[in-house]
Amino acid sequence: MKLNMVYFARLKDSFGTSQESLETDATSVAELLVELRQRGGSWATELGHGKTFRVACNQELAGPDSALRDGDEVAIFPPVTGG
Numbered sequence: 001m002k003l004n005m006v007y008f009a010r011l012k013d014s015f016g017t018s019q020e021s022l023e024t025d026a027t028s029v030a031e032l033l034v035e036l037r038q039r040g041g042s043w044a045t046e047l048g049h050g051k052t053f054r055v056a057c058n059q060e061l062a063g064p065d066s067a068l069r070d071g072d073e074v075a076i077f078p079p080v081t082g083g
Contacts, residue, residue: 001025001070003032008077011053014042029055030064032074053078 003022012018026032033055037044047053055062056075068074 001068003068004071004073006073006075008075010078011046011076014046024068027068028064029057029062029066029068029074032068033064047076 001024003024004019005022006019007015007017024032024035026035033047037047045051054077055066056077057066057068057072059073059075062074
């Protein structure tokens with residue numbers, strides 16, 4: 001399936017891209033994150049266990065068990081703080 005990936009803030013800078021079209025066999029957010037970590041380098045570092053980030057699927061917050069479907073937009077971003 002094909003996902004439309006979007007990366008924000010420090011992740012965009014670290015990965016060197018703000019978006020990509022990704023062919024994957026992942027059926028859940030957890031599986032997708034494993035696949036992305038396997039790229040190594042900044043992908044493994046930024047998305048590693050213990051790192052803080054959020055995932056949204058089609059503009060709704062998604063958990064590790066959230067299902068993915070062909071054509072979904074998946075955004076990964078650091079938590080937002082404001083004041």
